[in-house]
Amino acid sequence: MTRITSWHSAPSKPLYTLPAGAIDAHCHVFGPMADFPFSAKAKYLPQDAGPDKLFALRDHLGFARNVIVQASCHGTDNSATLDAIAKANGKARGVAVVNPAISDADLAALHDGGIRGIRFNFLKRLVDDAPRDKFLDVARRLPAGWHVVIYFEADILEELRPFMDAIPVPLVIDHMGRPDVTQGPDGADMKAFRAFLDSRDDIWFKATCPDRLDPTGDPWNAFADAVAPLVADYQDRVLWGTDWPHPNMQDDIPDDGHLVDMIPRIAPTAELQRKLLIDNPMRLYWPEEA
Numbered sequence: 001m002t003r004i005t006s007w008h009s010a011p012s013k014p015l016y017t018l019p020a021g022a023i024d025a026h027c028h029v030f031g032p033m034a035d036f037p038f039s040a041k042a043k044y045l046p047q048d049a050g051p052d053k054l055f056a057l058r059d060h061l062g063f064a065r066n067v068i069v070q071a072s073c074h075g076t077d078n079s080a081t082l083d084a085i086a087k088a089n090g091k092a093r094g095v096a097v098v099n100p101a102i103s104d105a106d107l108a109a110l111h112d113g114g115i116r117g118i119r120f121n122f123l124k125r126l127v128d129d130a131p132r133d134k135f136l137d138v139a140r141r142l143p144a145g146w147h148v149v150i151y152f153e154a155d156i157l158e159e160l161r162p163f164m165d166a167i168p169v170p171l172v173i174d175h176m177g178r179p180d181v182t183q184g185p186d187g188a189d190m191k192a193f194r195a196f197l198d199s200r201d202d203i204w205f206k207a208t209c210p211d212r213l214d215p216t217g218d219p220w221n222a223f224a225d226a227v228a229p230l231v232a233d234y235q236d237r238v239l240w241g242t243d244w245p246h247p248n249m250q251d252d253i254p255d256d257g258h259l260v261d262m263i264p265r266i267a268p269t270a271e272l273q274r275k276l277l278i279d280n281p282m283r284l285y286w287p288e289e290a
């Protein structure tokens, strides 16, 4: 496999100024490979995008903290994510991917390393299998205060409902479950996602990834139109993140400055921006400070 560079080499400065304390609540690190080899099962092989690069981007864009989500290319070895969290001086926390048979002691060690949730990935192009029964077992014995992040595509939302309904901790849905944003704010995918959100008040979501979800391209007008009403209606359980280093993106790599400029389009008031960027992620990831 050829190693790919999936991120912009010189992202612009956003026009929008982030509020002090803003959190990039969905980003990743890759390697560096010499220290943290990629999984033998990885479906893509990225160039190194380690903590130095992540923190440089954080500062360039104006974020204060990161939530680092274990990417599929590192499998269930969370060392690279933990290393980045350790190097962030308290300014990062993370979401791990675990072997469901993980011991309670190892879960506690992940907690000590700054992990506050685990991620279940249902994208067939990224993982070979996603055993729901085993996922449920581990979801039932997470450390106190943790949540489950789930990544799926809109066409399997209904099929996943019994599984997700049985998870006894808060759920955080990556990229809103990948709706077709060109259907608009009242399209079938958004309606189904809203019905799911309405089924429980502890389902959160990330209003992320215009670059993945909007085929109309930068400035991603379809995304802005479809997502702004969702953010307004569920403003206490929505998160935002860059998705840097944009795993797997090879064409149309997004400019991270432009991604930040999406924020005031989906969260037009200072109050909404504070919830999206500070209050909500603080409640999930730094509850002791929130």
Ligand SMILES: O=C(O)/C=C(\CC(=O)C(=O)O)C(=O)O
Pocket: 028, 070, 071, 072, 073, 121, 126, 151, 174, 212, 243, 246, 247, 248
């Ligand atoms: O980074 C994301 O959120 C989305 C990804 C990558 C991913 O999830 C992973 O590698 O684990 C994708 O759609 O390829």
